[in-house]
Amino acid sequence: MKKTALITGANKGIGFEIGRQLGRKGWRVLLGIRNTLNGRDAEEKLQSLGIDAVFVKVDVADPDSIINAAEILAADGTRIDVLINNAAILEDRGTTINTPRGLLEKTLMTNTSGPFNVILAFLPLLGNGSRIINISSGLGVTADMKDYAAAYSISKAALNAVTKQFAAALAGREISVNAVCPGWVKTSMGGAGATRSVEKGAETPVWLATEADSSLTGKFFRDKKEIPF
Template identity: 40%
Template structure:
């Protein structure tokens, strides 16, 4: 039985990269963590690794593009603990980076299935469980590349890209811009419920998605997502934060 004071968290795409680091970070904060992964073998391997560190982590099969698997995951969480306190929509894909005018429409559809429609599927399916939380938190793992303001100005306040340089990856950037809009839209629906909904750009993190060219470790990239997933009641909603080394992170422009 889970005590009322133990946070129950679900992280999607948590078998590797930033998602696994978020699951680890939440586990270290004493959460009961559901580690979402679409592949059982990869999910169980990550579960074993985090349990060996003494963390309360439980693999749950969840492909964000497969509604049935999302429904089954919600049913299991409902039966086992009856509520969800933190949902971290981390699973994401993108690329290969091609000039927008040469990007196949199939690539755009595929990316939107995961980064946009997958997030809506998971969020809506988990919402009844989140509404039962005393302090529900939704964290959407977005990207600086989804910011329309920074794209239009070609500015990167985090300093990864020099002034005047801003990657234009059609499927990825526009899916994260949609995710940002989704974040604000849910935040506004849920303002009176105590459920806080925020987006985060984890920074340029060395993972498979960028062939490990990133400069931050997954643990560093997980810091702000973990913070947002465990916000106090006085925390923000409809905010877009990134890592900048300060305790609460830096606000990005939408």
């Protein structure tokens, strides 16, 4: 039977590319996107490639929007094999003491509470053996913290904690939960100077969704290899 993935922040960048790569493998891809025009556009682009793509309106910073999306899919009887928490913002690129007021809270809401709430809301749609993949960042590695992008870095360190927490919570249901650093990727977030293509950035998330041993859980990966949190 055709497998289904839900990917948040799938209108562009790494999220869109994960959808394209999974779609090319014959998966049904549910594109979790906050803006309706962007959602329809991404859906059409993937459908024009012959991919079974469906736009699902969801703003991960809005708990009501997440619950609404999960209820709509549940009412359709949708089952999800792989849930990919990809949506994120990076709005601070300065030093820690210059972090704009309120930015930590805003960033945590999208990058940390977002995935936490998405997992809780969509859990009823995930069966035994399904997989959750959180797109994190090397900037969230606590041992490597620098005086840079504090709100984003803290939000990704906390996302890594979300990963460990749900891996422990869902082990009994055989649902794996892992985090991925895609590397420095040429996207709106990564910028034109980044060293990696979106194809390369999507490679490890797609591997975790499709080929990785399903017993792997509570781990952090880059380039298909485990790295320390």
